[in-house]
Amino acid sequence: MSTQSESRFELDTIRERWEPRIERFKRGWARYTTHKMGVIGLVILVIYILWALFPSVFAPHEPAWKAYVGYENTRWTAEQSASLPHPPAFGDPFFAPLGTNANGNGIYTLLVYSAKDALYIGFAAGLLSSLVGVPLGLISGYYGDTWIDETIQRIVDVMYGLPFLPFLVVLVAIRGVNTTNIILGIAITSWLNNCILIRGETLSLKERAYIESAKVAGASDTRIVFRHIMPNVLPLAFVFLAQDAAIAIITQASLAYLGLADFTANSWGIMIENVKAHGYIYEAPWWLIPPGLAITSIAAAFYFIGFSMEDVTNPQKE
């Protein structure tokens, strides 16, 4: 009897502690949904996440499928191979809603199967650059105008002088062209913005009264930075995460275009590069346009989400 009431008591305290947070989240969500742009971005992102998780549900074939012959390892007749890349076809002679490329693979199928790659690069690079940029920005801001801040800012300054894409090209060419190196390279150069903006936010936050009182109460620097300041800059950090993800996806596509990509993987950038490599830029718009639109829409979705979140986290701006 007593244990039951005790556990209920515990449940109540948990609820009490979480209620304001849930409440705040609900209010934030209500504000977020007033932004049409943000909702559109979220819908696009959810569609791509579904594509990435269950590609076989959305795509009519596996990536190995080829026009005319399907999964069988037979050759095309001369006539069949001359018809490739084939414009969109619906059942006659085969089903490929966005046509095929020069190798006979369905464009729509490749598009669906490449979503995983784009999302992986976007989230991994975005998270990685936040993991570097946010703590450094916090430290730099909290110890503003000391040698720590000075050192971090000088490093950021120098890194901004680095030509970004050439640096990536050289780095990837040296360390080997694979997805991990591409993500690392993107993260090395994209934490700078996070660091500078989080620093600015921290500089203004640390002058607030509640930080002062935490200090008087004897909280350590680490505790103040991570318990009191960080939760307040986190929404902002998510804004930059979304922007970094967008930049990372475009950058990876650019690298693929320059011939620096893992060509065994499925990716939208590689699809565009293949149009060029096979010389069908002018003849096969059904091959050139969809992957570009896919990159544009996923990057735009991230930007839409980022900018709508910025409005939600900065209510005084309205």
Added chain:
Amino acid sequence: MTRISARYLGKRVVVSYITLLVIMTLLFALLRSMPGTFLASMITPEMTPEQIARLEEVWGLNEPLWVQYVDFMVNYQTGEFGMSPTRRVPVWDVIVRRLPRTLILFGAGFIVAYIVGPLVGMYLGWWRGSRKDKSIFASSLVMYSMPSFWVAWLFIWLFNYELGWLKSTYMFTKFPEFEWTIVTTLTDVLHHITLPLLSISFVGWVGAMLVMRPSMNNVTEEDYVFLAQAKGLSERTVMIKHAARNALIPVATQAIVGLAFLIDGSILIEQVFSWPGIGELIVSSVLEKDYPIAQASFFMLAVIIIVMRLLTDVVYTYLDPRIKFGGGQ
């Protein structure tokens, strides 16, 4: 004018120089950290060990690392870039031919992007929250999300392949049927540069707009804007002369970051249009494993960025009268 003192300028120059030295060191470390040496691409199976040893001798690879480093730093600062192993010409010659072409394309792109971006940002910030603002803002974000090389291909497809109005490769007509006079040269270059320029600025202007819009919006709440409106000045005058001037200041800071973004864009665009510039050079040399050229082009791009940053820095401090410099007064 007097606000920018020689001492301030000197300080900025020294800081830029140190930045360059650090980037050169990074570059050196990056290229030495790769497995093997760039000689691997020059050594053929039928070479004797003596020949290989002589090659290593000529390229200075037998020296201790610190000697190589000092040599590299000294040589690069005196414009001594060495020889290209694949092209067999001095690297300097290649770079010098390519540099002006990159500067023309990139410079034009920079100017267009930083005229269009702040202008659009000014209008959107002034009417923030209106229907027009929302739709233009959303569509410019979509433009910002487009891969620039893909946009460039679409432009080529439309303006070159379908309509045949503009040229899609190189900077000049090869084997022209006309005489090279000033007028024909200019029109010819204009004919070639329009599409690459359009492609760079199509994506590039948004960065400046993203900063100008909120900055303009903040300025509209200021007292002096109300005062100007109360004086009965036209909305146009208030917006352009009173509000926009002050809102421009953060754009100058953003330009420091935006520079690198535009350089990236121009590298891709050079690749698409076979524009014979540094960006096209760096990519092809990396793929050919011609490291002396790759290294030198990287260095040149870093120099461009650092010099442009110095200039924007000076412009920024000139624009903002609130900034006072050491030794100014």
